[in-house]
Amino acid sequence: SEFMPTVEDDVRLDRSFKSIIVQFIVAYTPGCKKWTNYNDFRQRAKDLTPHDRPLPVEKTETLPFGVFDVNEGSRDGVVEVVEKIQERSTLTKAEFGANARIFQGDWLSVNNLRLAKNHRYEDINSFEKLEFAMPEGALWHFAYNGVKMTVKTHKGEGANLLDPAALKQHKDLLNRTWDINDPDYAPAKSLIRHSLI
Numbered sequence: 001s002e003f004m005p006t007v008e009d010d011v012r013l014d015r016s017f018k019s020i021i022v023q024f025i026v027a028y029t030p031g032c033k034k035w036t037n038y039n040d041f042r043q044r045a046k047d048l049t050p051h052d053r054p055l056p057v058e059k060t061e062t063l064p065f066g067v068f069d070v071n072e073g074s075r076d077g078v079v080e081v082v083e084k085i086q087e088r089s090t091l092t093k094a095e096f097g098a099n100a101r102i103f104q105g106d107w108l109s110v111n112n113l114r115l116a117k118n119h120r121y122e123d124i125n126s127f128e129k130l131e132f133a134m135p136e137g138a139l140w141h142f143a144y145n146g147v148k149m150t151v152k153t154h155k156g157e158g159a160n161l162l163d164p165a166a167l168k169q170h171k172d173l174l175n176r177t178w179d180i181n182d183p184d185y186a187p188a189k190s191l192i193r194h195s196l197i
Contacts, residue, residue, distance in 0.1 A: 012050050019048035065089070075119065078112040082133065097127030102134045107144055110135040144185050150192055151183045170195040 026045045065088045071077045086096040113135040123129045156166025178187045
């Protein structure tokens, strides 16, 4: 019964639908930016949107180290995160680097940590070489890796680009626009299900 729509839900949906229409009219009417009260109209249209926040915002603690204000989306960024973890652990670099440490994360972070290890394999000590780091992909990213490897295996290369069984041929035939060399999970999985499964 908790999932059954109520009268209040119906009213909220109706108000939401109308507010979206008003926002479209205000944003996309030809010449609307020349209206004298354009910004006021936009704000009033935005204010029509009903808000529902059943749960209050609650700040959580991330233990044991807290949150790091570091962009970990690159090889250097991942190394900076590892250095911050070492600093907050209160261990010296020698102590921190003496034992194997598992670093679990998404595919990008794990891949960047592996690249950093390969790049620093001739560095001055165990810590700087990142010898202690054992990058492990998180369970929820195995499906992504599986899709990426399936596309790579069945993509078709060189002379195989004319192969009617190659995923590149299917993707092009179906007018899918994503990059076959760097597939996103959902469209690649959709193509695999359509063409291979």
